[in-house]
Amino acid sequence: MAGGGLTSLGAYAVTRRSPLAAAALVGGYLIYRGAAGYCPVSDTLGLPTLSAPSEPLQVERSVTINRSAADLYAFWRNLENLSRFMQHLEVVRVQGPTRSHWVASAPGGTVVEWDAEIVEERENELIAWCSLPGSQVDTAGSVRFHPATGGRGTVVTARLEYVLPAGRFGATVAKVFGKAPEQQMREVLRRFKSIIEAGEAPTTAGQPSCREEER
């Protein structure tokens, strides 16, 4: 724990100065793990799936939010809200009852776009989506909502899956970032929770200090 803390705090100076850049970097990494033709979510849900060219990266995290499942479901089901708390996303455009177009920023300012389809939904319980065959990236996600004990809000479990690109690039990126996708997922859920509960995500970006770059 202490060692992990030290290592992470070592990276702190970089991320603190440019949290958006850091988020984009990690988000971009997730996106670049895409390959073609596999829908990991279908696999999870026991739906028909295409053959996987390599092991998909799977990230799953839970958070408890002090609101009803119905409120959370409604917010998430409007996929255009996703870019408010998934900071690597530029925009998600809803194009139909289940179809959407996603635009993300990747490292180096590259923009990555793909179309996705909602493949499963149960009102106030579950939403699952998957990128369409032929997309630039191969990614899938799901979010589940279930009531916490004693009426203490709703447990939200989000899962994202990506397939690593083949070759040296994928391996290098995977090495550099290690467990960052899990941390990224924590931050996504934390931000979702803050926006839903407090109406805004906490920030200090733009506050005064006696540092040259902020004067």
Next chain:
Amino acid sequence: MRALCWFGKEDVRVDTVPDPTILNPRDAIVKITTTAICGSDLHLYDGFIPTMEPGDILGHEFMGEVMEAGVGVKNLKPGDRVVVPFTISCGRCFFCERQLWSLCDNSNPNAWMPELLYGFSPAGLYGYSHMMGGYAGGQAQYARVPYADVGPIKVPSGLRDEQVLFLSDIFPTGYQAAESCGIQPGDTVAVWGCGPVGQLAIKSAFLLGAERVIAIDRVPERLHLAEREGRAETIDYSQPEADVVEQLKEMTGGRGPDACIDAVGLEAHGTTLDAYYDRAQASVAAQLRPLARAPAGDPGLPQGRGRLHPGGVRRVRGQVPARSGVQQGPDPPDGPDPCAALPAAAAGAD
């Protein structure tokens, strides 16, 4: 504006920085009229708190006048006088709804840092390291107050700043310590440390029904204040013949105090073996930030090390939910002047 900025260990300076602005809908900007230096600011000054950055604005005990309120703040308007509790709280999460404001789930934008170091993140704090949110502090002419519809306490006209400023931190902190003791009529409470928190813990212990309070320190002025203003009996642990545990036992007919309050915390001084061990450890650790720790506790206080179990001691600790302390503390809005009895000499620095 002018603000007190941290540049490194034992290096803080007043400098010119930009004025704060509204960044989120629930923000307000407060023009500071009075602020204090907290004992815990000394830990920043002495370099014990990790994730400080040169240029950070210090200060978490402040009050003033609302200059501007964000569109999400309906209960404050320009001109309102407010005391700002040092813990930043959203008011709507699980913990805030239970008035555990210092555990707010949503107010720390850098929550991942304490999560890595401690397992969980507490609420964000003003001017107290990036691990605690990196918020600019209030030892400045102006401050930005997030979730301003929750934290700030409106000050009724007729009360001077000096009468209410302590509601920002040290009064609720001392009060929580006493409240945590579960004081019963007839109880004797021992208070280690007679700085501002200790003085207010003494007062709070009496307010909550203690029959006797025994205060321990080594600074003559503080011991004198504890006796004069706090009506406490005192032990000067720096006296050559002092043996705090034995004296406490003797003063209580062999039974010992019913409750003990550690109002010292970090960077304690002491004369026991434990105290010297802590100090040695801290002086080494201080070179190895960010995991520095400082001596905690003080001579004779049963901090652990095998003493809690045989005594059946129940130990309670935690950051004060400052806003809650205010609401539940001896400070009814329509009651008597809440701070009239406070020791004026405790104002300002620890």
